[in-house]
Amino acid sequence: MAPVDVQERANSRMWRGRSRVRDYATTGLSAGEAEVLARFREAFAGRALEIGCGGGRVTGHMAALSADVRAVDIAPEMLEYARPRYPSVQFSVADLRDLSVFDDADADVVALWANIIDILGPQEREVALGELSRMLRPGGLLVLDTHNLAHAPQRRRPTDVPMDSPRQFVRSAAGMPVKLYNHRRLARHEQTGDGWAILNDEAHRFMALHYYVDRGEQERQLRDAGLELVAIIDVSGTALGPGDRAPRSPSLTYVARRR
Numbered sequence: 001m002a003p004v005d006v007q008e009r010a011n012s013r014m015w016r017g018r019s020r021v022r023d024y025a026t027t028g029l030s031a032g033e034a035e036v037l038a039r040f041r042e043a044f045a046g047r048a049l050e051i052g053c054g055g056g057r058v059t060g061h062m063a064a065l066s067a068d069v070r071a072v073d074i075a076p077e078m079l080e081y082a083r084p085r086y087p088s089v090q091f092s093v094a095d096l097r098d099l100s101v102f103d104d105a106d107a108d109v110v111a112l113w114a115n116i117i118d119i120l121g122p123q124e125r126e127v128a129l130g131e132l133s134r135m136l137r138p139g140g141l142l143v144l145d146t147h148n149l150a151h152a153p154q155r156r157r158p159t160d161v162p163m164d165s166p167r168q169f170v171r172s173a174a175g176m177p178v179k180l181y182n183h184r185r186l187a188r189h190e191q192t193g194d195g196w197a198i199l200n201d202e203a204h205r206f207m208a209l210h211y212y213v214d215r216g217e218q219e220r221q222l223r224d225a226g227l228e229l230v231a232i233i234d235v236s237g238t239a240l241g242p243g244d245r246a247p248r249s250p251s252l253t254y255v256a257r258r259r
Contacts, residue, residue: 007121007198007209026057028217032253033113035237036143037061039253043141046108051096051132052116056082056089062111063089066194070107097124099131107135111143115251118147118211121194125211129225136258142227144254147212149197150245156202158183172182175205215245218254227256 011120019032029037037044044065053059053071055078062088063069071086072094073079079091094101110132120128132142158179162168179202184201188210195217198209213221221230232240234249 007119009216009248011234019163026055027060030057030060030235031237032233032235032251034059035233035239036253036255037065039107039231040141040143041065043109044150045175046098046140047106047122048109048187049102049107049135050100051094051110051112052114053082053091055244058111058113058246059084059089068161077150096120096128099135100133102131104134105137105140107113107145108137108140110135111141113145115145115147115210117144119208121198122196122211126221126224128226129221133225133227138258140258141230142222142254142256142258144256145251146218146254147201147210148246148249148252149195149212149214150247151250152197152199153198154213154247156203157208179206188247215240218252222256224245226259228259230257 021117028149041249044062046066047068048066048070050059050062050069050071053073054075056071059069059071061069067088069088070090070092071082072092074093075088076093076094079093082089084092097120102154112132115127132144135140158176161172183200183206183225186206189198189209190200191198195214196211199212200206201208201210203210215232232244232246232256233253233255234240234246235251236249237246238246240246
């Protein structure tokens with residue numbers, strides 16, 4: 001079993017190793033993100049907070065719904081990129097591992113897109129969920145993207161080469177030595193638990209160890225944090241029915257209300 005600090009070191013190395021602004025300098029939404037913003041438009045019209053905003057990919061869409069949006073990220077260069085593009089948003093540096101800087105019951109929505117919570121290990125994750133619940137006003141919504149454990153057997157391997165276009169093929173093949181090196185270095189630190197796993201995946205050429213969670217386990221975590229499940233949306237924008245684990249969806253978006 002890998003200690004939590006191995007995961008933390010690997011993920012910190014990935015985020016701090018070089019600027020990743022170019023990787024996140026986009027405004028495109030997935031179908032799932034667009035569905036969540038549309039379905040819960042009324043909640044997003046209130047006081048909204050985004051944790052892990054990156055270059056503002058989703059932030060701008062949130063700002064179009066609310067005049068009161070705050071966004072934080074651990075990387076100052078991400079915020080330097082985002083600030084002039086979204087002047088109505090209040091940006092600041094903050095770490096998901098320390099949310100004590102945020103007041104109690106101060107947001108109508110707290111959103112963590114792009115599986116950002118999955119950089120944390122099991123214990124840190126449950127602490128963070130408790131803090132996120134604390135930050136919400138009663139009835140406020142937590143929007144949480146997370147890797148789907150049911151999809152894990154289908155995730156890409158470092159030797160997988162896309163055949164969609166010659167350019168993608170050449171680019172992927174050229175990067176294979178780095179991907180294989182990173183995977184061999186980190187795969188030995190993978191671990192599994194009851195309804196969750198920490199896995200090395202394709203993010204940034206297999207440089208990360210990410211948390212994957214089963215639907216039932218994630219629902220338990222939300223309940224324990226004082227949150228009531230409202231909806232689960234897959235990457236295609238489809239709402240899941242009872243018991244559906246959506247194995248074709250790499251990640252799921254959980255929307256939960258503070259009781």
